[in-house]
Amino acid sequence: MWSAPTPFLARNPTVSVALRAKNAGRSASTPELARNPTVSVALRAKNGVGREVVQVRGAGLACAAMAAPEFVPLKPTDAPRAYSSPPRRPESWVADRPGEVGEAGQPRADRLGNQGPDQGYVLHIVRQLEGKLTLTDGEAEADAFAGAITVALKRASFFGRAPVIHDLTVAFRVWGFLDAKPAADLVTLRKGLFEEVRNPHHYEEQRAIADAVPESTLRMLPAAVEAAHAADWRSLLDV
Secondary structure: OOOOOOOHHHHOOOHHHHHHHOOOOOOOEEEEEEEEOOEEEOOOOOOOOOOOOEEEOOEEEEOOOOOOOOOOOOOOOOOOOOOOOOOOOOOOOOOOOOOHHHHHHHOOOOOOOOOOOHHHHHHHHHHOOOOOOOOOOOOOHHHHHHHHHHHHHHHHHOOOOOHHHHHHHHHHHOOOOOOOOOOOHHHHHHHHHOOOOOOOOHHHHHHHHOOOOOOOHHHHHHHHHHHHHOHHHHHHHHO
């Protein structure tokens, strides 16, 4: 296949006639072509970018075939090249590239956090709890959100899924933000941990809040967390 540029058409009126005949819906077999046996023109469909593609034989021109997208209409007798995957792989694929997560799972270390899918969704569902937290003097809702979100994402990562509203209710519950009258000693503890954690520079303080809630607590059902918190809030925290 060969794309016919304007300079070529100017030098080859035979090809130009064929293109005009095709655009007008007429057969490319015209008297002009019949009188010129050295050039045979096979018109093809557009190549997807708006240019007519022609194949020219004779006059010393040797043109290779050009691949076309599969959605381009073609004649039944045409056989254009199209990309196809190899029939099989020579060997099995293994996760041996640098950075692949192996059998040990995600790495665990300071400041690495808890990885999980679609964690940004928690910023949407946390809005359902706006104005519903029990805050005392000196506490800010933004700080409570920032700290509890780290706990909620930690819980969601243990289950290998995106965060849901129950992750947030568990996180707020263990710190007493959903209690009508939170314990005074719990309020004192959380004030020191949650103060100004909404500031992105306090990432280590956010990690401390998440690390204070052990995995055993986060794997409990929300109803079980609520019951255990009412009985002894210290049993749910590692402080």
